[in-house]
Amino acid sequence: MNTNLTQKLSKPILEKVAIVGAGPGGLAAAIALRSQGIDVQVYEKAQEFRPAGTGLGLAPNGLNFLDAMPTAGCANAPGIVETLKSSGCEVHHTVLKNIQGETIRANATKYLEQYGQPLLTIWWYRLQQVLASRLPSDIIHLNHRCIGFEQDENGVEIHFDGEKSVYADLLIGADGVNSVIRETLFGETKPNYIGSMCWRAVIKYHHELFSDYELVFVKGNKQFMYILNVGGGYTSWISRKLSPEYSLSHSADQVKSRILDELADWDESFRAMVEATPAEQIWEGPICVGVARRRHRPPLNHWSQGRVTLLGDAAHPMAPAIGQGANTTFEDAYELQECFSHSANLQEALTSYEQRRIERTKIIQARSALGEMRYYEDTSTSPG
Numbered sequence: 001m002n003t004n005l006t007q008k009l010s011k012p013i014l015e016k017v018a019i020v021g022a023g024p025g026g027l028a029a030a031i032a033l034r035s036q037g038i039d040v041q042v043y044e045k046a047q048e049f050r051p052a053g054t055g056l057g058l059a060p061n062g063l064n065f066l067d068a069m070p071t072a073g074c075a076n077a078p079g080i081v082e083t084l085k086s087s088g089c090e091v092h093h094t095v096l097k098n099i100q101g102e103t104i105r106a107n108a109t110k111y112l113e114q115y116g117q118p119l120l121t122i123w124w125y126r127l128q129q130v131l132a133s134r135l136p137s138d139i140i141h142l143n144h145r146c147i148g149f150e151q152d153e154n155g156v157e158i159h160f161d162g163e164k165s166v167y168a169d170l171l172i173g174a175d176g177v178n179s180v181i182r183e184t185l186f187g188e189t190k191p192n193y194i195g196s197m198c199w200r201a202v203i204k205y206h207h208e209l210f211s212d213y214e215l216v217f218v219k220g221n222k223q224f225m226y227i228l229n230v231g232g233g234y235t236s237w238i239s240r241k242l243s244p245e246y247s248l249s250h251s252a253d254q255v256k257s258r259i260l261d262e263l264a265d266w267d268e269s270f271r272a273m274v275e276a277t278p279a280e281q282i283w284e285g286p287i288c289v290g291v292a293r294r295r296h297r298p299p300l301n302h303w304s305q306g307r308v309t310l311l312g313d314a315a316h317p318m319a320p321a322i323g324q325g326a327n328t329t330f331e332d333a334y335e336l337q338e339c340f341s342h343s344a345n346l347q348e349a350l351t352s353y354e355q356r357r358i359e360r361t362k363i364i365q366a367r368s369a370l371g372e373m374r375y376y377e378d379t380s381t382s383p384g
Helices: 003-010 024-034 060-068 080-087 111-115 124-132 180-186 252-262 268-275 325-341 346-377
Strands: 016-020 039-043 055-058 089-091 093-098 103-108 119-123 146-152 155-160 164-168 170-173 192-204 215-219 223-229 234-242 283-289 308-310
Touching: 016 024, 016 155, 016 164, 024 039, 024 124, 024 325, 039 164, 055 060, 055 124, 055 223, 055 234, 055 325, 060 080, 060 111, 060 325, 080 119, 080 124, 119 124, 119 234, 146 180, 155 170, 170 180, 180 308, 192 252, 192 346, 223 268, 223 346, 234 252, 234 268, 252 268, 252 283, 325 346
Parallel strands: 016 039, 016 170, 093 215, 170 308
Antiparallel strands: 055 119, 089 119, 093 103, 146 155, 155 164, 192 234, 192 283, 215 223, 223 234
């Protein structure tokens, strides 16, 4: 075997990686890179892991990449996907309803038969917990809010609030749609508002429809709601409405009153779910992505500069319409470790990573933004 190839397959091309962001993307990347013997440290601005986030769908592409991802130190533990399936809900049936609660269409899903994996709905927080459990607790550093970095040909110095700094061979920005790493690299402003407001929560609640369906889509006038069984007796409800301009409520009580007003004409079973939600648990915000109708913030043509690269929403923020945010993030994590294991040096690895990922994610970004607007225009739109 070629000596150079033997060396690059047996020895990591770098020793220490710092990941900013302990969401699903950052944790998945840490799991994959540690399997190659790399010292990975994860830095997260939150002071603790706490119940947060919404319900989301893990599609076959995301699950397959997680399933293929190598792990280190977990030989006796169930596979990540197996654990996620026991933590979430496999979707076998979906239903499309109108706001009066009448069924328009019901479907049996065919993901498992067609792709070898189901559609899995899970609470973001549970997903984070499962991934974090596959890492040593001492490599995840909470209460580290990144405020910038400096790099040279030898490494990267990452700065955190409170005059804390660390040094690494590579910095991975997995810090979400409002990425500090992306803004520092490319000088960009915040992502675009695409005209869709969102309210959501996850609560301990059993909706009456869950005896027959695991995923419910309710179509209104320029407004819709998803109701997801996310496992463990928890329900995620997500309501979005077309709104050319957005404004945020001034208090938690005002948020709850606002969404109930928006649902004033809806069936009582939908309103009862919102009524049962504590006001402080309802998140309100705009849907913002890297692709907008005016396209003044187009997708990036490069995700890397020197010893810094991006992953997940930091690289390719997406509208949630086709549910590919987390799934493409897991693709990123898998492909990044593949590029590391088959490259002779860091620059070659990052170039290969961009070549494998950027064009694909550009297409999915555009389709997601278009899909978000089609929810409001196409009365036949419904979940798969």
